[in-house]
Amino acid sequence: MDFDLREFVHRHQPNFPIRRIGRLVTDTTDFTSIGYGDVIRLGDVHYLVLRDEAERRFSIEDFKFWVKRCTTLETRQPAILKLVFHEEFTQRIGPLSIRSFRSETKEARILDLVRDDPRFMQGFSLRDEAGNLVRVLDIIRGKRLDMAIYNLPGTHREYFDTDLYAMLVRFISACEAIKFLHDNGERHGDVRRDHLWLESGTGTARWIDFDYAYEAHANPYALDLFGLGNVLLFITGKQIFTPREFAHMDGADRIVEDDHSLIFRNRLVNLRRLFPYIPEELNRVLMHFAAGSEVFYETVDEFLTDLRPCLDLVPQPKEEA
Template sequence: MSSDIRDIVRYYLPKFPINRVRRCLTDTTDFTSIDYGDVIHVGDLHYMVLRDEAERRFGLEDFKFWVKRCKCLETGESAILKLVFHEEFVQRLGPVSIRSFRSETKEARILELVKNDPRFMHGFSVLDEVGNLVRVLKVIRGRRFDMAVQRLSGGHREYFDSGLRNMLELFISGCEGIAFLHDHDELHGDVRRDHLWFEPSAGTVRWIDFDYAYESSANPFALDLFGLGNVLLFVVGKQIYTPGVFNGMEGEDSIVPNDFSLIYKNRLVNLRRLLPYIPESLNRVLMHFAAGARVYYESVNEFLDDLRPCLDELPIQKEES
């Protein structure tokens, strides 16, 4: 290991244990070997690797070994470096199979498109020494939007009376961001509730992770739309209602198979079966994503045209005295 990198770390990050400094890397191809104490040198800046990022899903941490939480030595700012990782799999939308894959060039393109848009994560892209396209992302100071919803106090009725309208307004802002991408012939590609973050200081929501692309011979925006439907289902319900959750609740006996999601067969979409105070107009939007739906949304703007008026039927949150 060159003594030069130790000198750089000692100068910019004097509290970092110098015996833990490993290598200075200009080639990020072997991302699985890059670990704590390595320094990635790209774009004339040095990034100290602190850990692998992880997503928490279904109560488990899913480590993303190609995504590194770093500190830029020259600026002192935290950053997330996404390295090139090629992955491909098939998703199903009802009876349709859709080939999905990671594309670093797509994500770089969208980062440039949304660089001044507060509805998205921000960052830039730079090539390493061998041509890998590294995305350098700013850290969002906030939490997942679904966790912000979940943390609101009280049961669902209290949430409906005092929190749902505000949360739905934020979600609509997020939907408008996806519509902006579609208007520019871009896809998010992986719309999930853990990919929408709430930033309290700005009072806004931001989408993260744009590197999934997919091929579809039908509506190219269908997966993004159904992803929005799944997020809306959580926002309206404050949780996802599955048979294990609604077992024993009043209204359970009225549920029929067509009340469940077209994609996730155990997720109840017709929430008015259990929560009859939800306005019919809002429940009708949800039902476009149900197994029994006869008409599906063709665009996010069509979805928003139905969703925005629902705000007027929700209680306005009272100001705290």
């Protein structure tokens, strides 16, 4: 008996327009040809494609054509399907060049490792009929950490007095999650502030996107560590400060070249130049990622050893009577 795709979709999703039902896809190799209304079959489960996912970076929407937002027809539950996409590029940390590439097997391995750990996105992997390893991901209900912070009202001082403590608590938990990966011989590979989400309701900080791998022999965890430094920089400053933002601020005249990031030379790391009320100890953690630093963190443990005591140096929420 032939499989009637239209009847199958209509039975499970009666409100979906029949005229927009596409084709049944069992080989996801050509992911750019898979679009709205197509149905991807993995094993015995069918996923109705609704759209391509997108990341918004630098005010530009960057569509990820290999990542599909879907509805699971059998359960009517939402899901994200990450299809196999091989990409390679070189990153630089100071004088070092590091080859980075996407690895679907690495991400599948980490999904197995972090199953039921609320600090990470959740999902599992299935192969399509062509052997492509597709990752099936749960959707995290919440906001990106950076957008949650950036959208908080008020000045930096108000943020420092009322919200920084809570954000640091969440961030320290997220750092401990990265340490868990490292302790198990894994690396996140793409630690960025838009890859850390705050879950609605629980407020838990959760990492997403584990498919980048990289070759770094001197310190295999260097990119993850510098990524954590960049996230901490945003959390402490409530935003990233470049010459365009700080040019007319008090203290800008004291900024020197060594106050900027080792990797992103236009980003100010020495935030005490602008906000002298930031504790020296917290600023000192940031300065390990500055162009003028001679000592860098080699492990997340070292990073956390310096960061945890800073919680006692920033204003804590007042308990209600």
